[in-house]
Amino acid sequence: MNIGKRHENLILTLCTMFLAGLGAVMVFSATSVMAKASGEFGNDAAYFLKRQVLFLVLGASLALFLSRIDYDFLRRHIVALMGVTLVLLALVFVPGIRHMANGASRWIDVRLFTFQPSELAKFSLIAYAAYAIDRKGENFGGGGRAFLSILAVLxxxxxxxxxxxxFGTAVVITASVMALLFIAGFPWRLLAGCGLVGIMGLVLAIVSRPYRMARLSAFFDPFSQAQAAGYQVV
Structure with a gap:
């Protein structure tokens, strides 16, 4: 059934608004007691809710702005955007620029707020992969060259x-790009080989860090560690 582009956009917008609203409710539910009891947050139970709503408004405004940009403009500048993304990913390791929290260096401190380049990478890599496939073709000759360029950047x-x-963002980005390559029609044997290597790397990355093993075990049995690693799952 063809419901039309206009109705598709409306459904997508309503779903996004619902999820954003649900997220705001969850933020208030999880933080109101702590914020009310803390002088650091002005004893304001809605402190984090207000921040969430503010960023929702800013995000919606940015989304509206980006929706007005012709996709041909993005296509012409996607290589530059991918380059900027890689530079930003490297800047999170530069002292004086990076912002660290809980031993992780994922953010760039721009004084007024912190920016996480890996979030930009989620978009840039998908857009670059689509650009490379479109430019070099889906046949194995041209597609093979596209695959190598995508794989190198990935x-x-x-x-x-x-x-x-x-770790989580790395898995999401890798899975998204591989799904795009599968949909584009790249040989399944090629993708299966890459997937096998990826799974081996995934297992190695998990077992090499005790806290990842703890999170995995907590996911399968969260109630055994309800006040520790399984807290968020419960």
């Missing part, structure tokens, strides 16, 4: 993200 980006470390 490996470099994921390596920087893992070094932050941000």
């Amino acid at each position: 490996v470099l980006s994921v390596t920087l993200i893992l070094k932050e470390p941000d």
